[in-house]
Amino acid sequence: MDKLNTKELVEKYNFKFTKSLGQNFLTDYTVLEDIVEGANITENDYVIEIGPGVGTLTKELLKRAKRVTSIELDSKLIPILESELSSYENFSLINKDALKVNYRELIGEEKSVKVVANLPYYVTTPIIANLLNDKLDIKSITIMIQKEVAERINGEPSTKEYGAFTLLAKYYCDTKIIRNVPPSCFIPSPKVDSIVIRLDKLDKPRVEVKDEKLFFNIIRQSFNMRRKTLWNSMKAIGLSKELQEKAFEDAGINPTRRGETLTIEEFATLANKIYEIRLK
Ligand code: SAM
Numbered sequence: 001m002d003k004l005n006t007k008e009l010v011e012k013y014n015f016k017f018t019k020s021l022g023q024n025f026l027t028d029y030t031v032l033e034d035i036v037e038g039a040n041i042t043e044n045d046y047v048i049e050i051g052p053g054v055g056t057l058t059k060e061l062l063k064r065a066k067r068v069t070s071i072e073l074d075s076k077l078i079p080i081l082e083s084e085l086s087s088y089e090n091f092s093l094i095n096k097d098a099l100k101v102n103y104r105e106l107i108g109e110e111k112s113v114k115v116v117a118n119l120p121y122y123v124t125t126p127i128i129a130n131l132l133n134d135k136l137d138i139k140s141i142t143i144m145i146q147k148e149v150a151e152r153i154n155g156e157p158s159t160k161e162y163g164a165f166t167l168l169a170k171y172y173c174d175t176k177i178i179r180n181v182p183p184s185c186f187i188p189s190p191k192v193d194s195i196v197i198r199l200d201k202l203d204k205p206r207v208e209v210k211d212e213k214l215f216f217n218i219i220r221q222s223f224n225m226r227r228k229t230l231w232n233s234m235k236a237i238g239l240s241k242e243l244q245e246k247a248f249e250d251a252g253i254n255p256t257r258r259g260e261t262l263t264i265e266e267f268a269t270l271a272n273k274i275y276e277i278r279l280k
Pocket of ligand 1 (some may be wrong): 027096099
């Protein structure tokens, strides 16, 4: 058979799962196919796979992509991956924490880079944030995430899901839900439902912002204390009362609103007005 079978591999190598590394391996072949299909992998693509496990998804990626580099933290998995995938000349493996990899160096001159990841949930958010904030030349990130994280990414203003992470994803990407994945598709079964989502990097950020650091700082302040009015949240930015009043007036935004009600366009307008006022 040309497919790797997760359960057979786990038995063959007598692999012992490490819970702290979020090791829930996919066993359902249709999910693997949907991930590869959903990620739109073609023979021109360089795929960076994060968290390959025993390599079941890796093998499907290798069949389609020009080149695949997999990043795996667990040293116990390295000999398994090497032994099962060594026949693929387009495969390379990095035994490292994905949060410590220099992605710019890894990408080099590659033009069509797609990231595919099925990671422990606690690493997912920082990885996505790093990959986006570092402005790397990446076309898309297809990632398996906890259902609640997907809901946060797709959150609408004035809902509890809407937050700084929603706005980060919205600023850089379009998003597309590929499919739901129930706990029964993994060994061992996780306690939560998962979703495969694709983030397609936009050619340029969704809104024009004069100072990104200020823009994201304003967003952070607005969601730090969700119940606070914008007026109170913005005090942390450090404008005088008069100038803060002017910023809201110029932006046409009522300062008694809460930050969680603002669209990304309104956050951009407010940030740009504050930027201009600070310049004067
Ligand atoms: N891709 C495989 C699959 O779908 O069956 C495995 C997914 S499993 C949820 C997560 C994988 O990420 C594990 O192999 C785990 O060892 C690895 N991992 C955990 N933390 C990591 C980190 N910080 N950097 C790289 N890999 C990590």
